[in-house]
Amino acid sequence: MITLLEARNIGKRFGGLQALSDVSLTIRKGEVYGLIGPNGAGKTTFFNVLTGAYTPDGGEFVFNGSELPTGKPHKVVARGIARTFQNIRLFRELTALENVMAGHHIRTKAGVWGVLTQNRFTREEERLTTERAYELLKYVGIERFADVVSRNLSYGDQRRLEIARALATEPQLLALDEPAAGMNATETGQLKVLIEQIRHDGITVMLIEHDVKLVMGLCDRVAVLDFGKKIAEDVPAVVQKNEAVIAAYLGGGKHAH
Amino acid sequence: MNELAAAIPWLGKRNPTAARWLILVIALVAPVIAWQFGRSWVRILDFALLYMMLAMGLNLVVGFAGLLDLGYIAFYAVGAYTFAFLASPHFDVHLPFWAILPLGAGFAAMAGIMLGFPVLRLRGDYLAIVTLGFGEIVRIFMLNLNYPVNITNGPQGINMIDPINLFGWDLSRNLQIGENFSINSLFLYYYFFLLAVAGSIVFVHRLQISRVGRAWAAMRDDELAAKAIGINTRNMKLLAFSLGATFGGLSGCLFGAFQGFVSPESFSLMESIAVLTMVVFGGMGNIAGALVGAFVLALLPEILRDVAVPLQQTLFGHVLLDPEVLRMLLLSLAMILMMLLRPAGLIPARARYSHDHHLSNKLKQEAAK
Amino acid sequence: MTPRTVVRVMPARLMDPTAAPDWRLVRLGKGIMETLIQQLINGLVIGSVYALIALGYTMVYGILGLINFAHGDVLMVGALVALQTMTFLMGMAPGMSPLVMLSIALLVAIVVCMLLGFTMERLAYRRLRNAPRLAPLITAIGVSFLLQTIAMIIWGRNYHTYPQLISTTPLQPIEGVFITPVQITIIFGSAALMIGLLLLVNRTKIGRAMRATAENHRVASLMGVDTNAVIAFTFVIGAGLAAVAGVMFASNYGIAHYGMGFMPGLKAFTAAVLGGIGNLGGAMLGGIVLGVVESFGAGYIENLTFGFLNSSYQDIFAFLILGLVLIFRPTGLLGERVSDRA
Incomplete structure (x- = not known):
């Protein structure tokens, strides 16, 4: 399997709190990779550092064989x-x-001049953007709401829309932060199908999730964070039996659904 | 234009085509009607058109990109002073109109970027105060740069600015047609400004429904999410500032040439606030709103001036509230009441289409098959 | 834009009395050291006024995250109401002792401004507490201009000479350094008020409620704090301080008019940001620092720029400081006490 993303000794500190210490992990092309851990373990911080929202204090990310810029979200995208x-x-x-369509921004080029003159390039690009956006809405199953203002969408549809928007940036790695949060069983089931479809279409998925059943059923491999440290990384069945994990997470207050 | 047409009560929804024609006809005959009430009313309409351009430019910054700019009038000042420097006896330079226009716009855009750079990382409310400070600094320099070298001529301002001259056609002279028919210069300016406003509408509308406009809207709605989908928010903010400033600079040039003199008092904070009120009153993020807001709030104080002063004379025997006070009262109340009662403005931006509807409809029909 | 617009046509110097260096004092100073001390004193005086105003900004910002743009105009209302009261008293009881007269005027001004602060919060800001972020600020700008307009209607556009009930004859504590009794009163009066405010916030029950509300509205109200009352109280206290500051300001420069609140308001906001907005100690420190910087800046700008810029540019310092602080140290000198509302 080819490595897509390698995190090397990532560290991040907020004041007195070591949110991440020395986290290293490897994500392979084409897999669904789960990042789990109790509340406050540093999962979302890891996402923020990876996507450039925060600058790490130490370590580096290697993506597709070369280092990722840090602290520059648009370059990461x-x-x-x-x-x-x-x-x-x-x-x-x-x-x-x-x-x-806004999600497609980074893959399009039209500038002010093109917009003002409405030259052929710009019009063509805009047409493609619209079509592609519509395709993506269909892909996540909410194309009938294309013209609905997003704040009026239902919760589940908003989640789907957010995924469609992320897909519009044409990613190789899609990082989902608790996509099933607040969903009922049916919605979670549909989400699982969607994520599998995304993987099937060649996009690697990394997800943070609390719903252990979803993680275990969906992920090829799982890493467990606790107090900013990685305490395990393996296939779900093995991780499930790992004693440190059971102590830290499954047994430690927060129950599996 | 569609938004504007749709905003016309009754007709707008039933027959948009007729509504569009109605707007066009009104725009064309407005000065003729105004002339019946006196030539000063045509002049007021000319100024209203300049306010419309300003409001559209500020709307780009505040409404589209969500950056509250309280120093917007400074760009107007940059345009007006550029024109005054390059086409008046002050430095004895008289460049042609078409040469100064891009310069005025360019300088204003540069000022926009200069202001933009340091304030990029500021939160909304801080941004407002810093831009206000920027506007005041520009005004303080205009007031005081007559010493030790006389650049701005201080509080007196610069006089005898050349009028707009379109390839030898001087707009400040009445156009003589035949023996006994002439078109007043104020009309010429009106139609020229109308053309400028129409051009601005097209440009701003194209921007709004484009990749750029979407990126601004995204940034305005959620900056963090905008970054997370790869929008370079720094560049987009600078772009908004500089394009907004360009509009300010262009209308400043027109203002300088039309009025014939410029002085710092035309560019006070009150004017920035007045333009902001127009945008807020009409409806932020909405071209039709900015146009209607500018039109109403440019005209209303003048109408009040004509109505309220004689009314007070007859009622109280003397003038209690002079027109200037009335204008301020009107603007500040408009701002407060609008925010409290109808925050989306006179024409809410419900139809904020930023994509081609025909296209999306077509796609939907295809999908239905 | 129209040629008839005559708002704020006064040159900066007249519009904002702070722009004019107190010539009586500057001209008399002789040596370098004396000038230095003199600038420091002038800076302290104006700085303590800024500090008083800044407290109002910072308290409201700390609790609501709102820049109460109209705060500077409350100061103007305070100064003009006091002026009106003094004029009235002089007519009614010409023999009254100046100190009694000043105290009554001050009291009336404070009460009126407190009512004004209460009304503003109740009628405008409270309804906008959950509105999108630009709405309260735009409303505050509207309120600011509304207050100025109303003041213009009541008191006209003219500059009013402010009665100087406390002597303005300069004393000379050190050879070549001058300070007037008004200035001494300002320094000590504002110091006393600031100490009082600190005690109120840190030692009383309502103070604790204020701090709790600033920390987190929802939690505070769950804990039984009547947050609406606390917020109203904050506005009222801030307005009261602004009223005193207004009277001080006008007494020091001997002028009052409808637009006088704008510049000091803006500068006090700068002071609040400079000290770390939401932080009471910061507002005090910021006010003093800004006053001193401005005073030195105005004194030396001509030499620094080889005569190109002169003291008419004094107002620029506040804006430059504001810009620099926000860019390089947005949390201010003492750190901001508000969670990021971005």
């Missing part, structure tokens, strides 16, 4: 990493279609 947020962050005044 350009390299092919897209993310969603734990608490959905859509562009609330834009329609569903526009949200996805």
